[in-house]
Amino acid sequence: MELSPTLFVVTMIVILAIGILVGYVIGAAKAKSESAHDLIELAEMRARSDRLEEENNGLIERASRDQNLLQALSPISTKLADMTTRVAQMEKSQVSATARLGEQLSSTNEASKELLGVTTSLRSALTSTSSRGVWGEAELERIVTAAGMLPHVHFNTQTSVQQGNSRQRPDMLIYLPGDGTVAVDSKVPLSAYLRAAELVDDPSMNGERKRLLDEHAKAVRAHVLELAKRDYPSQFPGSPKITVMFLPTESLLSEAVQSNPGLLDEAARLGIALTSPSSLLALLRAVSATWSSSRVTEEAGEVLALGKDLVQRLGDLSKHLTNVGTHLSRTVKAYNQSIGTLESRLLVTARNFESLPDGKLEVPQLSSEAGQVREISRGELLGDSTDKCADN
Template sequence: MTFLLYTVLVLLLLTLALLAWLVVRTGRDTPDRDALIRLQTRETDFQATSRLLQERTDRLEALQIENARLAAELDHERRADAEKVRLLKDAEARLKAEFENLANRIFEDKGRAFTEQNRERISSLLQPLREQLDGFRKRVDEVHKDGTEQSARLLEQVRQLQTLSNKVSDEANHLARAIKGDAKRQGDWGELIVERLLEASGLENGREYEVQPVLRAENGAAQRPDFVVHLPGGKSVIVDAKVSLTAYERSCNAESDEERRAALAAHVQSVRRHMTELRDKNYTALLGNRTLDFVLMCVPLEPAYQTALQAEPGLLYELAQSHVVITGPATLMITLKLIAQIWRRENENRHAEQIADRAGRLYDQVTLIVEAMAAAKKNLGDAAQCFDLALSRLQGGRGNLVGRVETLRKLGAKVNKPLPPSVLDQALTDEA
């Protein structure tokens, strides 16, 4: 890229030197004036080409920086999620091992003192706990697997963002030649491009976005925006495709600067007209406070979008004041990717709540076992010594099970019934 810029500068200096030489000869060689004029015209075209090249270079560097930032953020979040899942799985494995060891010891110690009926009773008490642990482990595995797969897909999609944008633009150029002059086909093609961007972003039709939903105004009139993209928290943003190809195509094929300037002015005016139509529809009022206070107007042909902004740099701010934000395919794809990422974080938080709920049920099950053992101790005088041993293993000594599950409750696990204070006091005293 740097070599290309140096080459352009060298060519520019050579052109200026040649121009100076021709100026010196102007007084002596009148027929060379026409050549000088042509050279000046070429120099002007060359300078315009250099500026356009610099702008495209800056745009590419900005996209590369944005891609690198998104990849770094994704890697950081993925590592944090993996660490959380690892801690939960370790806790689940330790709890399961402790409970299984406890059950085995209880059966072994009671083998000589308890009857078959007592063994069945203890087994029935522990069976729900085993089922809860199995469900907990399965859910943790699912969350870890889903998080890993989603992170890998997002990273790959970020890497392919620039390629996808270029592909969409190339396809748009080919289609533009086929549908120019037919407003209905242009509109259908624009909606198709935006829908493909929505699908590629990872959003799901009917869940995170809707295609041409029927919205009712206060007077009962029906309106059908192209797309409504939903956000977490009950909010939405409206996306509308607006195609301006006729004037843009004339500017590309213009044979003179005058024709090109006239076509560019018509292209900018066409974009303004679409903006005015979109503003007058007042889509944001149809959803009340459930929608953002602006509409995304997508020009699905990236060169047409860039050309309009280059011809009229203030157009972007002019549209924003009318609560209309103009975008091209690349900008819209980045926006949709961010929305999809927000939805993934929302779903992961919901999964974390489910895990906390399961941990609460696990705590409740431990409470039931403790209460059952305490009741059995009172009713089975002959087995008092065995129960004392079981209770001491459950709530006695440093790192006892009662102290661990109480720590889970303090960390935010949802429980329906706390452990008895007497049991907690004994367990926490031994823990200290």
């Protein structure tokens, strides 16, 4: 067991003092052994010496216990030091995190202010009738373009239509295959709907919210009746008797139909098709597919016309070739007749002239293969079959 230097010095001093005291007591006892007083003092000194020795032993034991306690507390002290270091580091990190949090809160505050400004601008725009109209027309054109339709080919915007003595201007005209046309008008009834959307989700406000949504449904129905009075289909003979009314958000149509379940049926009876972005996109994709099918049909018709023209021209060529063969046959026949006349009549008389050599008077006759003209045997190239193909 190791003692601390201070405790060791104290112990040595006490032991030295005890030794000196014991030596002194022993000397005094020897010098005054005859005196009872000296004996009493000696006894007292011995008692004091015993007490000092006990105290010294107690100090030694306490010092030993303190040393053991210090050794036992040493790991705890190390851990406390580590914990103190970590706490200091955590405090530094917390200060840094607090600074970053303050910066983020400041950025969030700025973003909230910008969002508030944008929201206010958007609200102002939505409360303006002209801005609503521009938004609805832009959304309509975006959906038509997304359906794969081309401007001035499959649709036109802001085209005037003669309506009695006045001219009406629907937002868009959709062209169908076969010279069909469908008018599309964008409507944005938002006043009552926005007021209903502003109400908090409180049961006490349900009545007011229902009243505003009913007012919104009435506004949508009013637009339906207005479009029905315009009667755009009457200006496009041969076209479907329908006018498309476009609402630029799904909720505008769904809330109106929820408040007035018979709205869609009434609009259909009046020739008005109520559409939202999803339903209009599906409708326009069907029209685009019809255009593609129509184009394929037109191309097939063009190919059929070209085929008929080709067959007719092949028939004409076969007729010309037949005429050529006929003339060739007549030419060969005339040639052979000329050879026969030459051999049977001219050569008989010419041989009477002995001065003429016989070899120069021989004219070779055409062989049967050389004089044979091949006739057309394929039925597709004969005159009757060609006429039938042309008729088909």
